[in-house]
Amino acid sequence: MSDLPLIQVRELKKYFYPKKGQVLKAVDNVSFDIPRGTTLGLVGESGCGKTTVGRTILRLYERDSGSVLFDGIDVHGVSRREYKALTRRMQMIFQDPYASLDPRFTVGDIVAEGIDNHGLCATRAERTEKIYRLLEMVGLNREHASRFPHEFSGGQRQRVGIARALAVDPEFIVCDEAISALDVSIQAQVINLLMELQGELGLTYLFIAHDLSMVRHISDRTAVMYLGQVVEHAETDELFTNPLHPYTKGLLAAVPRADPRWERSRERRLMTGEVPSPINPQPGCRFCARCPLATDECRHEDPELREAAPGHFVACRHV
Amino acid sequence: MNERLLTVEDLRVSFDTYAGEVQAVRGVSFHLDRGETLAIVGESGSGKSVTVQTVMALNPMPPARIKSGSIVYKGRELVGLSDREMDAYRGKEFAMIFQDPMTSLNPTMKVGRQIAEGILMHEDISRQEAQERALNMLRMVGLPNPELNMVRFPHTYSGGMRQRIMIAIALACNPSILIADEPTTALDVTIQAQILELMNGLKAELGTGIILITHDLGVVARMADRIAVMYGGQIVECGSADEIFYDPLHPYTWGLLGSMPSTGVRREGKKLIAIPGTPPDLFAPPPGCAFAARCPHCMKICTQTPPEQSVTESGHYASCWLLDKRAPQVEPPEFDIRKEGGRDE
Numbered sequence: 295m296s297d298l299p300l301i302q303v304r305e306l307k308k309y310f311y312p313k314k315g316q317v318l319k320a321v322d323n324v325s326f327d328i329p330r331g332t333t334l335g336l337v338g339e340s341g342c343g344k345t346t347v348g349r350t351i352l353r354l355y356e357r358d359s360g361s362v363l364f365d366g367i368d369v370h371g372v373s374r375r376e377y378k379a380l381t382r383r384m385q386m387i388f389q390d391p392y393a394s395l396d397p398r399f400t401v402g403d404i405v406a407e408g409i410d411n412h413g414l415c416a417t418r419a420e421r422t423e424k425i426y427r428l429l430e431m432v433g434l435n436r437e438h439a440s441r442f443p444h445e446f447s448g449g450q451r452q453r454v455g456i457a458r459a460l461a462v463d464p465e466f467i468v469c470d471e472a473i474s475a476l477d478v479s480i481q482a483q484v485i486n487l488l489m490e491l492q493g494e495l496g497l498t499y500l501f502i503a504h505d506l507s508m509v510r511h512i513s514d515r516t517a518v519m520y521l522g523q524v525v526e527h528a529e530t531d532e533l534f535t536n537p538l539h540p541y542t543k544g545l546l547a548a549v550p551r552a553d554p555r556w557e558r559s560r561e562r563r564l565m566t567g568e569v570p571s572p573i574n575p576q577p578g579c580r581f582c583a584r585c586p587l588a589t590d591e592c593r594h595e596d597p598e599l600r601e602a603a604p605g606h607f608v609a610c611r612h613v
Numbered sequence: 614m615n616e617r618l619l620t621v622e623d624l625r626v627s628f629d630t631y632a633g634e635v636q637a638v639r640g641v642s643f644h645l646d647r648g649e650t651l652a653i654v655g656e657s658g659s660g661k662s663v664t665v666q667t668v669m670a671l672n673p674m675p676p677a678r679i680k681s682g683s684i685v686y687k688g689r690e691l692v693g694l695s696d697r698e699m700d701a702y703r704g705k706e707f708a709m710i711f712q713d714p715m716t717s718l719n720p721t722m723k724v725g726r727q728i729a730e731g732i733l734m735h736e737d738i739s740r741q742e743a744q745e746r747a748l749n750m751l752r753m754v755g756l757p758n759p760e761l762n763m764v765r766f767p768h769t770y771s772g773g774m775r776q777r778i779m780i781a782i783a784l785a786c787n788p789s790i791l792i793a794d795e796p797t798t799a800l801d802v803t804i805q806a807q808i809l810e811l812m813n814g815l816k817a818e819l820g821t822g823i824i825l826i827t828h829d830l831g832v833v834a835r836m837a838d839r840i841a842v843m844y845g846g847q848i849v850e851c852g853s854a855d856e857i858f859y860d861p862l863h864p865y866t867w868g869l870l871g872s873m874p875s876t877g878v879r880r881e882g883k884k885l886i887a888i889p890g891t892p893p894d895l896f897a898p899p900p901g902c903a904f905a906a907r908c909p910h911c912m913k914i915c916t917q918t919p920p921e922q923s924v925t926e927s928g929h930y931a932s933c934w935l936l937d938k939r940a941p942q943v944e945p946p947e948f949d950i951r952k953e954g955g956r957d958e
Contacts (some may be wrong), residue, residue, distance in 0.1 A: 450891075478656070478830070479869060480656075482886065485885055511874035547806075548805065550832050552873055553834055564806050564810060
């Protein structure tokens with residue numbers, strides 16, 4: 295049972311239909327596993343579908359096809375009541391700490407909302423005690439429980455968001471750009487907190503971000519998405535030191551490193567062009583318009599995600 | 614080549630609000646030479662944007678107020694000039710690009726006219742000639758099909774393309790100083806790399822001095838010749854890029870460098886060096902060093918008296934009591950970047 299990955303995503307598809315005759319393939323045939331107690335980093339440019347993947351796993355969006363198994367349970371196949379029981383085990387931390395907390399709730403009530411919904415505390419005193427414990431766990435004080443979100447800084451609000459996610463003792467948390475809105479020094483505080491909590495509580499994370507250096511720091515495995523598809527997926531170190539897909543290479547080369555001498559000495563190969571529109575995509579490899587290796591074959595046939603080295607998956611016919 | 618363009622001395626800017634006086638900038642001094650890039654780094658609320666907006670005279674006064682200090686551009690004092698007098702500088706001598714290319718373009722105006730608008734305002738040329746120049750600018754910033762793009766509206770462009778248009782507008786009058794306030798924060802990394810490359814190319818071509826505001830140390834490493842680190846409305850450390858990255862003097866700079874994982878370094882499951890606490894309240898700034906409350910090396914004097922500037926021979930300076938002769942020796946922590954020192958992995 296414990297060998298089974300906590301999250302198994304199989305050929306997941308989520309399409310949107312913005313207008314008649316248009317189809318936006320936000321998530322197109324995505325598969326991956328997240329073993330218990332580990333972190334999967336999901337990176338890619340805006341509009342590549344990483345947030346949609348996170349939301350579809352939690353069934354905040356209904357899938358179009360494919361499946362998401364949480365601890366062997368089909369998240370999209372269960373009844374409403376069974377789903378509610380599942381929501382206690384899976385939680386989400388949102389990007390914007392300013393918009394994701396109800397301004398009319400006190401911090402205590404925000405944190406306790408999940409506890410109330412699932413009836414986890416029998417008495418008022420138990421509930422209060424639990425709120426205090428959660429706030430202290432994320433580095434806030436118990437006095438903060440009676441305050442309102444506007445009284446807090448961005449970093450503190452993100453801690454409230456984390457406390458809210460932890461309130462129902464989940465096993466799995468989707469962190470959707472959880473640190474993007476914060477200053478660097480505060481980002482480090484939140485990342486350290488997330489990693490400590492993982493060590494203490496054995497949490498499993500899907501860490502969605504566009505900041506590659508933070509992903510490298512926190513993730514065990516990393517998946518790279520481009521226009522709705524996973525183009526490469528490997529152990530984090532392997533992916534960063536030995537990227538195979540031309541998109542991953544371009545993405546890594548574009549990240550400036552906080553090291554002036556290295557920046558001055560390095561040869562720069564910039565990826566040209568921009569991400570094309572995800573609406574009504576052409577058949578063939580999604581990346582071929584920007585790819586230096588693209589051939590006619592790439593323009594007609596979808597590349598398959600195959601195992602190029604043990605545990606290193608890549609969707610490109612030229613590697 | 615070392616022509617001094619801008620000298621800012623002891624600039625103090627406050628905002629008068631109902632809640633009291635916010636001392637946003639508290640004694641900032643820096644200079645900018647022709648063809649160099651000065652990066653100003655710091656957290657949100659550290660006063661970096663207010664500083665450059667004051668140079669550009671973009672802050673409405675009131676509520677903003679220049680309490681003291683001077684801003685000298687090519688030998689001429691700018692503090693005290695009227696709004697109309699400043700018009701001759703703003704857009705012509707200094708230009709600015711903003712963080713958010715989505716909201717800083719006029720949505721009701723075609724791109725070509727937006728670029729020509731600035732040229733017509735500052736130069737005595739015909740509409741026709743201005744349009745010609747606008748077309749050239751679009752070519753220069755690498756927009757495909759410039760003729761076609763002259764008559765498009767901003768909403769039809771992606772973020773990266775809009776930022777290119779912003780740069781075209783800013784450089785249309787060939788300014789000597791380009792102020793870029795978080796120019797790539799809203800963009801994806803691959804687009805960011807393209808925009809930074811464009812800015813570097815134009816700087817080399819036109820000799821523009823760039824003041825770059827950012828909190829991304831990677832961007833700073835790629836772009837900056839010199840770096841000023843701001844905290845709590847003051848420049849706490851200033852030096853060349855190499856000095857700041859490889860030989861930082863101020864504990865806040867140590868904290869900044871330590872809190873960023875370097876993409877070049879293997880993950881070893883170790884913690885990032887976070888700076889505990891939050892930035893100071895600028896309604897009532899602390900009497901001593903602004904960083905004292907978060908500083909791991911804080912001494913008694915730090916909370917009482919503001920530290921003086923300690924300057925090294927090369928001009929690298931920092932304001933910290935640890936640099937005083939009487940202070941105990943504190944070794945900076947080991948950073949990934951310092952260990953790496955420009956080597957590849």
